[in-house]
Amino acid sequence: MASIFTKIISGDIPCYKIAETEDYLAFLDINPNANGHTLCIPKQEVDKIFDLDETAYLGLMAFSREVALAIEKAVPCKRVGMTVIGLEVPHVHVHLIPLNTMEDARFIDKTALTKEEFEATANKIASFL
Numbered sequence: 001m002a003s004i005f006t007k008i009i010s011g012d013i014p015c016y017k018i019a020e021t022e023d024y025l026a027f028l029d030i031n032p033n034a035n036g037h038t039l040c041i042p043k044q045e046v047d048k049i050f051d052l053d054e055t056a057y058l059g060l061m062a063f064s065r066e067v068a069l070a071i072e073k074a075v076p077c078k079r080v081g082m083t084v085i086g087l088e089v090p091h092v093h094v095h096l097i098p099l100n101t102m103e104d105a106r107f108i109d110k111t112a113l114t115k116e117e118f119e120a121t122a123n124k125i126a127s128f129l
């Protein structure tokens with residue numbers, strides 16, 4: 001069965017898109033730890049990051065780096081953190097989280113954003129790509 005991310009890739013579920021290539025997609029997390037919290041995914045549906053072949057894995061890391069550099073320019077933060085947990089959706093995804101404190105990386109406190117705030121953030125990050 002297709003994951004929610006595969007449905008986002010196919011356009012069946014909307015997202016706040018940041019960047020897209022033939023093989024990867026970046027979009028804002030709709031339950032973010034902080035404004036600008038972005039998910040980078042391969043378009044190939046693979047459950048675990050280390051099950052990606054080396055080319056796909058390195059491609060995802062390079063794509064994530066490019067997106068992280070744009071987030072750093074667009075969203076005020078001390079740094080952009082990266083984490084791969086993968087328990088909530090069975091499709092590889094890299095979390096890129098603007099960090100100001102260690103608490104921002106804990107997945108406990110969430111930030112509520114309006115549709116307009118999501119759109120403005122997505123557009124601002126995308127403008128730096």
